[in-house]
Amino acid sequence: MSTESHGFSLREWIFTTDHKRIGVLYLIGSMAAFAVAGIMALLIRLEQSSVGPTIVADVATGGNQYNVWLYFHGAAMILGFLIPGLTGFAANYFLPLMIGAKDVAFPRVNAFSVWLFYAGIVMALLTFVVNDPPDVMWTGYPPYSILTSGNTAFYVFTVHLLGFASILGAVNFLVTVIYMRAPGMGWNQLNMFVWSTVTAFVIQLVFVPVLASAVTMLLFDKYLGTHFFDPAKGGDVLLYQNLFWFYSHPAVYVILLPALGILFEVIATSCKNMVFNYKAAVYGGMWGIVLISGEVWVHHLYITGMPDWIRIGQMVSTLLISVPVGLLAISMFGTLYRGAITYTIAMKYATACLFLFLIGGLTGIPLAMTVMTVHLSETSFVHAHFHYIMGIFATFSVFAGVYYWFPKMTGKLAGEKLGNLGFWFNFVGVNVTFFPLFIIGVQGMPRRYWNYEMFPQFEPFHKVAMLGSLIVAVGMALTIYNWIVSAISGEKAPANPWKSASLEWTDCANPPGPGNFTKDITVSADWTPYNYGR
Amino acid sequence: MKGRLVALSIPGMLLPGVVMAAAPAKIVDPVTSWNHLWNEVLIDLFLMGTVFAALAVYWLIKYRATSPDQVGSGPKLSRAQSWAWAMVPAFIFMADDFFLAAKGWTVWNIYRKVPDNAYEIKVTGNMWYWQFEYPNGVTTTYAYDTKEGDGLMVPVGTPVVLRMTSNDVIHSFGMSAYRVKEDMMPGRVTYIWFLPTEEKQSWVTCTEFCGVLHAQMYAPVKAVPRAQFDAWLQKKKSTT
Numbered sequence: 001m002s003t004e005s006h007g008f009s010l011r012e013w014i015f016t017t018d019h020k021r022i023g024v025l026y027l028i029g030s031m032a033a034f035a036v037a038g039i040m041a042l043l044i045r046l047e048q049s050s051v052g053p054t055i056v057a058d059v060a061t062g063g064n065q066y067n068v069w070l071y072f073h074g075a076a077m078i079l080g081f082l083i084p085g086l087t088g089f090a091a092n093y094f095l096p097l098m099i100g101a102k103d104v105a106f107p108r109v110n111a112f113s114v115w116l117f118y119a120g121i122v123m124a125l126l127t128f129v130v131n132d133p134p135d136v137m138w139t140g141y142p143p144y145s146i147l148t149s150g151n152t153a154f155y156v157f158t159v160h161l162l163g164f165a166s167i168l169g170a171v172n173f174l175v176t177v178i179y180m181r182a183p184g185m186g187w188n189q190l191n192m193f194v195w196s197t198v199t200a201f202v203i204q205l206v207f208v209p210v211l212a213s214a215v216t217m218l219l220f221d222k223y224l225g226t227h228f229f230d231p232a233k234g235g236d237v238l239l240y241q242n243l244f245w246f247y248s249h250p251a252v253y254v255i256l257l258p259a260l261g262i263l264f265e266v267i268a269t270s271c272k273n274m275v276f277n278y279k280a281a282v283y284g285g286m287w288g289i290v291l292i293s294g295e296v297w298v299h300h301l302y303i304t305g306m307p308d309w310i311r312i313g314q315m316v317s318t319l320l321i322s323v324p325v326g327l328l329a330i331s332m333f334g335t336l337y338r339g340a341i342t343y344t345i346a347m348k349y350a351t352a353c354l355f356l357f358l359i360g361g362l363t364g365i366p367l368a369m370t371v372m373t374v375h376l377s378e379t380s381f382v383h384a385h386f387h388y389i390m391g392i393f394a395t396f397s398v399f400a401g402v403y404y405w406f407p408k409m410t411g412k413l414a415g416e417k418l419g420n421l422g423f424w425f426n427f428v429g430v431n432v433t434f435f436p437l438f439i440i441g442v443q444g445m446p447r448r449y450w451n452y453e454m455f456p457q458f459e460p461f462h463k464v465a466m467l468g469s470l471i472v473a474v475g476m477a478l479t480i481y482n483w484i485v486s487a488i489s490g491e492k493a494p495a496n497p498w499k500s501a502s503l504e505w506t507d508c509a510n511p512p513g514p515g516n517f518t519k520d521i522t523v524s525a526d527w528t529p530y531n532y533g534r
Numbered sequence: 535m536k537g538r539l540v541a542l543s544i545p546g547m548l549l550p551g552v553v554m555a556a557a558p559a560k561i562v563d564p565v566t567s568w569n570h571l572w573n574e575v576l577i578d579l580f581l582m583g584t585v586f587a588a589l590a591v592y593w594l595i596k597y598r599a600t601s602p603d604q605v606g607s608g609p610k611l612s613r614a615q616s617w618a619w620a621m622v623p624a625f626i627f628m629a630d631d632f633f634l635a636a637k638g639w640t641v642w643n644i645y646r647k648v649p650d651n652a653y654e655i656k657v658t659g660n661m662w663y664w665q666f667e668y669p670n671g672v673t674t675t676y677a678y679d680t681k682e683g684d685g686l687m688v689p690v691g692t693p694v695v696l697r698m699t700s701n702d703v704i705h706s707f708g709m710s711a712y713r714v715k716e717d718m719m720p721g722r723v724t725y726i727w728f729l730p731t732e733e734k735q736s737w738v739t740c741t742e743f744c745g746v747l748h749a750q751m752y753a754p755v756k757a758v759p760r761a762q763f764d765a766w767l768q769k770k771k772s773t774t
Binding site for chain 2: 059060061062063064066067135137139141142143144147148231232237238271272273274276277279280284303304305308311312315316319320322323326327329330333334335336337338339340341342343351354355358359362363365366368369370371372374375377378379442443444446447448449450451452454455499532
């Protein structure tokens with residue numbers, strides 16, 4: 001686009017190739033997925049709040065409804081909200097700005113990718129329209145996913161579309177970072193968020209094709225009569241789980257890394273401090289995760305009867321993930337040291353994330369141990385663990401990012417009052433929801449059980465969790481309402497409201513016009529995005 | 535002199551092994567081992583979590599900005615400090631990892647080594663019920679809707695090994711009271727063993743998503759005294 005645009009034009013938004021608009025489109029699409037999947041979460045909490053049928057029809061058919069909610073909640077939150085929210089929205093909008101680029105390397109491919117993403121969201125939403133909706137959880141394990149009367153094809157095509165969108169994004173952003181950095185910008189001068197996006201996309205590029213082939217084999221088995229996963233015909237019943245987790249465990253890091261990247265930006269800016277031990281965090285932490293991520297998937301198969309040597313071997317590699325993650329944690333916590341901390345809403349979310357990261361990360365350690373998992377797996381302990389680290393932690397980091405970059409995207413300040421209120425509702429609510437699940441998980445509460453009549457003693461805990469989910473619902477509604485109202489009629493933001501030293505704040509307008517920068521950006525050898533007054 | 539001491543001490547070192555081999559093997563209850571290890575892991579986690587949390591809280595309060603223009607003064611690390619801040623924590627984490635891995639492995643070996651005198655029961659998973667087959671051919675099951683059927687009956691004091699498979703999709707046999715769980719799959723036989731130490735009723739629940747009635751796929755596990763168990767099994771045999 002060569003000319004400045006005036007006013008709103010739907011046509012311009014549909015045919016846009018501007019990375020900023022594509023980023024906003026990703027944000028809107030992923031927040032829509034988040035909202036629908038969030039409503040599913042409320043239904044799930046409501047259903048579990050009493051032992052027998054609460055809102056489902058009856059014992060015999062209740063699973064038909066409940067399992068579809070579970071399927072949609074999982075698939076949409078992970079594939080439709082977290083991955084596109086972090087690598088679609090945040091990377092699209094801010095990565096080119098941070099490296100001083102005018103756009104991404106392949107703007108048209110980028111536009112294609114966002115519309116593929118929307119097609120994927122529509123495919124997922126068809127769940128609520130078709131007869132026999134998919135009921136295979138986000139994991140889609142055969143033989144069930146092949147034998148079920150539910151339409152597994154919708155699951156497969158949703159994965160295909162979102163996966164393809166993600167691969168295109170991966171190629172695009174890796175090329176962009178390699179070739180389009182501002183003159184003078186060395187690898188050790190990149191924003192942490194840029195590094196986290198690069199490492200996340202390396203993981204996507206390597207592993208997504210494996211997931212795509214796994215679900216394609218499901219499709220063939222169910223509809224075309226092949227027998228990849230049918231042992232009676234010479235197939236292997238566990239092959240799918242191996243392929244699925246070979247992608248889907250690294251996918252956890254595709255979410256974790258950019259989430260950490262956003263937090264580094266928010267924390268470093270809010271502390272006016274340099275990132276503590278940058279090189280250890282980037283080369284040891286982020287690249288360490290990339291290196292080990294492909295060698296840990298068997299911890300999802302500890303209870304499948306895999307041979308001992310691989311269960312023990314991957315217990316060790318899974319535990320070793322604590323080394324790169326620990327380096328990142330030290331770097332993140334260390335950035336607070338001798339900082340000058342200002343508690344903006346974004347920083348409040350980031351502080352909450354430090355806490356969630358500790359709880360979620362540490363509860364992963366027993367789950368890395370094969371023998372501990374024999375009892376804990378498939379209980380609500382696992383459920384609570386990954387909701388802390390992957391669910392809430394990553395969601396809060398998206399929220400931290402939206403608040404942090406709100407003036408950049410809209411030119412306006414987000415409302416403080418509603419923002420703070422929303423934050424406290426969200427933070428209290430998620431802990432009230434998920435902490436009780438750790439306790440009953442250790443006592444054996446099975447996952448994916450809407451009816452737990454064999455364990456009536458867990459009912460009070462589920463009631464507390466339901467209460468928590470209602471608190472979260474209020475917090476989320478306040479937050480999203482606040483964004484919409486502030487974007488329309490918020491107070492005008494100063495050029496660099498947080499006094500950040502990063503390029504997206506120092507060198508472009510709020511919001512940046514076409515081409516992002518008014519002059520070509522070059523950086524000197526001693527420039528870093530975290531240079532504060534020294 | 536030194537050589538003689540060493541030579542003398544070799545049988546001494548062997549002695550405990552000989553004694554242990556001679557004594558009847560004592561069966562270690564996996565539940566006790568699991569609970570013990572769980573407590574140790576919790577202590578480990580609390581220690582690590584407290585260090586990070588306490589430092590973070592202290593810094594988050596101490597380093598609040600006093601004026602809007604104040605900037606941080608975090609230390610600029612020298613090359614050596616940078617390496618030290620990477621390698622020292624890495625080795626501490628790694629040491630803890632190997633420590634936990636070794637601890638976990640020890641208990642894992644208890645879980646996988648079935649005691650010699652274990653009582654064997656075959657279990658088959660179906661959508662959506664379990665079928666238990668005892669050595670004398672008796673089979674039992676349990677219906678979630680009528681609450682009828684014996685479920686899994688086991689004798690107290692005897693280790694029980696379950697040989698498990700499935701007729702349709704993947705199910706998983708989870709007994710939280712005995713801290714065990716393993717998948718049952720078509721075309722494969724998996725196993726778990728456990729030691730009923732006291733008379734009690736607990737539950738087995740299906741712990742791998744298996745469809746509409748997944749949450750109804752459960753059955754009672756009744757541990758009864760050996761005599762009562764034998765009598766029940768005889769009676770079952772004669773009535774079928």
